[in-house]
């Protein structure tokens with residue numbers, strides 16, 4: 144009986160393979176560094192070994208695996224299963240990932256970009272359970288997103304839907320990784336929060352103000368400030384850090400209000416930084432959304448932290464095939 148599935152999580156720094164049962168319960172896991180500098184041939188060979196290793200680790204035969212789900216950085220084509228040069232995987236140019244895995248293991252393979260797969264995992268196993276229109280947004284080194292409607296990922300015309308971080312809020316704002324200016328991601332990703340904090344501290348220093356609690360967290364080194372320092376200082380009541388959190392919530396709330404008007408989601412689940420910050424960030428985001436979004440969709444939407452935490456990568460791959 145084919146009662147088990149394999150999930151593969153492909154990141155720029157690590158690869159993971161898991162075996163799960165048909166309810167998404169994870170039975171075993173193998174994790175290894177990607178060594179992305181060695182190129183795709185090395186990583187694919189390693190992945191083949193890691194799939195065999197995790198299956199034998201849980202005492203199963205290869206023949207008891209019914210499908211393989213793959214969560215990978217995009218861009219990629221979910222129909223052909225070809226991966227097109229993800230920024231964190233150099234050399235993965237037009238790589239037929241689905242075909243390679245299918246010919247090696249002789250089972251159906253579903254590949255999905257990591258943000259969409261994460262949205263599906265939150266819908267199946269996390270904070271999106273029981274809702275029909277779920278929007279998931281990451282908030283870490285970038286701001287990605289996935290839209291799940293009636294249990295299906297919304298892909299758009301060519302698998303490019305859900306780029307929630309590249310809505311432009313300030314056309315003359317800071318430069319974004321995508322080449323445009325003033326995207327939500329250029330204002331509210333972890334590195335973007337850190338940049339705003341560093342700029343504000345430099346301004347304070349020039350104005351001769353005494354150092355704030357924020358600066359004592361990095362022994363006075365402005366360039367070492369990260370988003371987690373801003374959150375930590377805000378929790379102690381540091382005025383500058385609280386102002387930065389408010390500003391982050393304002394931009395996030397503005398971006399989410401746009402999406403709420405367009406998609407009318409039941410729930411918006413926010414990952415990583417929002418999970419770490421909790422209501423310190425979520426409450427002012429909720430307030431901004433209710434100010435900016437139209438009344439009916441604003442009344443319907445819940446804004447909550449994502450629930451799957453460290454398990455998200457594994458469950459994202461598994462959610463594709465259970």
Ligand SMILES: [Zn+2]
Nearest residue numbers: 309319321326
């Ligand atoms: Zn952008």
